[in-house]
Structures are given as C-alpha cells and as structure tokens.
Amino acid sequence: MSETYEQMWSELGLDLEAHDALLQVLGKGYQDIYMSQSGRAAGMEYFNFVMSEVHGLRVKELLDGKKEGRKVIGSFCVFVPEEIVRAADAVLVGLCTGADFAMEEVEKLLPRNTCSLIKSAFGFKLGKVCPYMESADLIVGENTCDGKKKAYETLDKLVPNLYVMDLPQTKSPEGRALLKAEYERFKKAVEKLTGVEIDGARLKRGIEIVNNKRKAVHRLAQLRKADPVPISGLDALLVNQVYFYDDPIRFTDSVNKICDELEERAATVNGAFPENTPRILLSGCPMAVPNWKLPWIVETSGAAIVGEESCVGERGTRNLTDASAATVDGLMDAIVDRHFLVDCAIFTPNPDRLNHVKEMKDAYGADGVIHYGLQFCQPYQMESIPVEADLENHGIPTLRIDTDYGMEDVEQLKTRVEAFIETLR
Ligand code: SF4
Ligand code: SF4
Numbered sequence: 001m002s003e004t005y006e007q008m009w010s011e012l013g014l015d016l017e018a019h020d021a022l023l024q025v026l027g028k029g030y031q032d033i034y035m036s037q038s039g040r041a042a043g044m045e046y047f048n049f050v051m052s053e054v055h056g057l058r059v060k061e062l063l064d065g066k067k068e069g070r071k072v073i074g075s076f077c078v079f080v081p082e083e084i085v086r087a088a089d090a091v092l093v094g095l096c097t098g099a100d101f102a103m104e105e106v107e108k109l110l111p112r113n114t115c116s117l118i119k120s121a122f123g124f125k126l127g128k129v130c131p132y133m134e135s136a137d138l139i140v141g142e143n144t145c146d147g148k149k150k151a152y153e154t155l156d157k158l159v160p161n162l163y164v165m166d167l168p169q170t171k172s173p174e175g176r177a178l179l180k181a182e183y184e185r186f187k188k189a190v191e192k193l194t195g196v197e198i199d200g201a202r203l204k205r206g207i208e209i210v211n212n213k214r215k216a217v218h219r220l221a222q223l224r225k226a227d228p229v230p231i232s233g234l235d236a237l238l239v240n241q242v243y244f245y246d247d248p249i250r251f252t253d254s255v256n257k258i259c260d261e262l263e264e265r266a267a268t269v270n271g272a273f274p275e276n277t278p279r280i281l282l283s284g285c286p287m288a289v290p291n292w293k294l295p296w297i298v299e300t301s302g303a304a305i306v307g308e309e310s311c312v313g314e315r316g317t318r319n320l321t322d323a324s325a326a327t328v329d330g331l332m333d334a335i336v337d338r339h340f341l342v343d344c345a346i347f348t349p350n351p352d353r354l355n356h357v358k359e360m361k362d363a364y365g366a367d368g369v370i371h372y373g374l375q376f377c378q379p380y381q382m383e384s385i386p387v388e389a390d391l392e393n394h395g396i397p398t399l400r401i402d403t404d405y406g407m408e409d410v411e412q413l414k415t416r417v418e419a420f421i422e423t424l425r
C-alpha cells in the first residue's frame with residue numbers, strides 16, 4: 001500500500017485495515033479473472049492500470065480537483081444525467097456497489113432479502129472502504145425500485161449529503177413531465193452546489209463530452225459483431241464499468257485506441273476466442289466493479305459474451321443526447337428525451353426492453369441469451385419470466401440465472417452454464 005495514498009485514505013476517514021483487505025481481494029480477483037485471459041488487446045493495459053489505481057490515483061485526481069473547487073457527485077443509477085454535472089465542471093462518479101462488504105452491519109439496517117447491489121452500497125459506507133463515497137460533495141439517490149427508494153431513507157441517516165431524485169414509473173406524458181421537473185430541480189441543486197450557472201454553451205459542452213464517451217463505447221460494441229469476436233466479454237464489461245469512474249475525455253481516447261487496435265485485428269481475423277465459439281448475450285441487472293462472476297463463468301465454459309443488455313452496457317449508453325437545440329430549455333428537453341428512453345425494469349409496462357434484447361441478439365449474432373437477475377431484485381426477476389418465455393417462443397435459447405455476489409454457487413452455476421452452452425453448439 002502506497003504511503004501517499006494511506007494518508008489520503010486516512011484523511012477520507014476510511015478504515016485502513018478493512019480497506020487494505022478489500023484491495024487485496026480486489027487485486028487477487030482481478031489477477032485471477034482478468035490477467036489469466038490470453039490474447040487481450042494491448043490497449044487493455046490502460047484498463048489494467050485504471051484498476052490497479054481505482055482507489056489510488058483516480059481518487060487523488062478527484063481530491064486535487066476539489067482543491068481547485070471542482071465538486072464531486074456520486075450516483076447509483078444511469079438516470080442521473082451526467083450532462084448536467086459536466087456542464088457545471090463537476091465530476092460524476094459511480095459509487096461502489098459490486099461486492100459484499102460488512103454484511104453483518106448491513107443486515108442490522110436492511111432486511112436480509114435486499115438485493116446485493118443495495119446491500120453493497122451500504123456495506124461500503126458502513127465498512128468505511130469507499131473513497132468515492134467519502135469524496136462526494138453530493139450523493140444522488142433515485143426513486144427507481146422499491147428497494148432503493150426505501151433504502152435511501154436509511155442511507156440519509158448515514159451520510160450528510162444525500163439528494164433524492166424522484167423518477168417516473170410509466171412512459172406516459174405525465175411520467176415525462178415528472179422527469180423534466182426532476183431534472184430541472186437537479187440542475188438547480190448542481191448550480192447551488194458548484195456556484196456555476198449552467199447556460200446553453202455549458203450544457204452543450206456537457207452533452208458533447210458525454211456523447212463522445214457513449215460514441216466510443218458504441219464503436220467498441222460494433223466491433224463485437226465480428227466472428228471471431230475481437231475482445232472478450234470480460235474486457236468489454238470492464239470498459240463499461242470504468243465508464244462510470246474515469247475522466248471522460250481520457251476514457252474516450254483510451255476506448256478509441258482499443259477500437260483502432262481491434263479494427264486491425266478484425267482485418268487479420270485475430271479474435272479473443274476461436275471462430276464459431278458460441279456467442280452469448282447477457283441481459284438483466286447491472287454489474288458494477290468487481291462483479292465479474294457470471295461473465296467469468298461463461299467465458300471459462302467455452303462461450304464468448306458479445307453484448308450486455310444492461311445499464312453497465314448498452315441499456316445505459318445506447319442513446320445519444322441531441323445537442324442541436326439553441327436554448328437551455330431545449331437542451332434540457334433533449335436530456336429528458338434521451339433518458340426517458342432507458343428501458344429499466346422499474347417501468348410498467350416495459351415492452352421496449354424485450355424488443356431491445358431481441359434486436360441485440362440479432363445485431364450481435366448471439367446464439368443464446370443468459371438473463372441475469374440479482375436475487376431479491378423484484379423488477380428484473382419479475383421481468384425475467386416473460387422475457388424468457390418470449391425469447392423461447394421466438395426460438396432463442398435462453399437461460400435464466402438468479403444469483404448474488406457470493407461465490408458459494410459458482411460450481412452450480414458453472415454446471416448450468418456449461419449445459420446451456422452445450423445446447424448451443
Ligand atoms: S437498472 Fe434501473 S435502477 Fe438500476 S441503474 Fe439501471 S436504470 Fe437505474
Ligand atoms: S438490482 Fe434490482 S432491486 Fe437491486 S437496486 Fe437494481 S433494480 Fe433495485
């Protein structure tokens with residue numbers, strides 16, 4: 001552990017011993033899962049570096065920015081509009097929700113049957129191991145699923161700076177009006193926090209930065225249509241995860257560099273897996289760092305993941321925000337319209353998501369779909385049954401997996417995934 005960072009973590013109030021233990025587990029997991037892959041793009045070296053410094057250099061950058069007056073805003077959901085945050089020269093970071101931590105303490109505050117993602121956010125706070133949460137000037141919660149919206153009432157007592165955004169549950173004109181009103185309220189809150197008045201030029205610049213990031217991940221996604229697929233699903237997932245942490249301009253450059261390299265690889269038919277490897281589309285709950293369990297099982301069982309229908313994936317990034325409006329109100333409308341297309345399972349009804357799964361299956365040439373639901377996630381587990389039924393009706397082999405962040409079910413999952421892949425051959 002670096003001395004410099006130790007002081008930084010200590011000043012943030014982290015529990016150094018617990019944090020050190022977390023970093024060791026994270027480092028070992030990364031070594032075992034990521035560094036054991038062969039034939040990775042050279043450009044993934046950047047992402048190895050990002051992961052090795054995920055609680056170090058990136059946090060230091062945020063703290064250095066804070067000394068210059070740049071605010072840090074933490075979020076748990078893709079409905080928090082990054083365009084507005086960037087327009088005020090603030091930084092939006094995804095908060096750690098991908099690993100179990102301090103579960104005994106968490107279950108004193110939340111029912112045991114709460115999804116791993118929500119429990120993880122609490123565990124990182126209670127265990128004092130998340131430098132992002134401790135660096136944040138504002139933590140934004142959102143009324144999406146019932147689990148999160150009730151958990152924020154409790155989180156509000158643990159952090160001094162929680163801001164809760166209301167969200168619609170239907171794609172109706174009234175739902176859109178609510179989203180617009182909430183984004184206007186959020187814009188005012190960001191302006192108050194940063195002391196920056198967000199005008200049209202700033203908003204356009206914010207949209208441009210975030211759109212460029214999205215365009216880079218779209219470019220990467222397009223390349224995954226090739227057979228052999230030029231990048232593993234694990235590496236593509238990592239890129240989608242780092243999307244939420246990294247400096248956006250540096251991230252965009254790094255992803256575009258990988259795309260240049262993969263384009264050359266495609267020309268020489270140099271894939272991450274052999275040609276004709278069974279191709280899987282993952283669909284369902286988001287996978288935050290370091291939740292790599294299911295992709296690792298799939299890709300060590302003889303298949304390649306070619307797409308993620310997920311908020312850490314295409315659901316979160318597929319649409320761009322139109323930057324052509326001339327007024328702040330017009331640009332705010334464009335931000336609302338863009339986010340209103342996100343087909344999260346909290347919406348009822350939610351037919352767009354099912355259509356998108358089928359579109360992605362065709363576009364990426366997937367042989368089958370694995371639906372990933374976190375245990376106790378009502379929205380995605382409820383949707384998984386009709387999604388599976390519809391896909392099967394369309395002749396699309398589908399495997400429904402419900403799991404959590406624990407490793408106890410790895411062998412059982414591996415057996416089911418291997419059997420599923422066998423049927424795709
Ligand atoms: S799945 Fe829904 S609640 Fe979760 S990040 Fe995506 S939009 Fe937000
Ligand atoms: S995984 Fe499901 S239950 Fe958990 S926070 Fe997301 S939508 Fe809510």
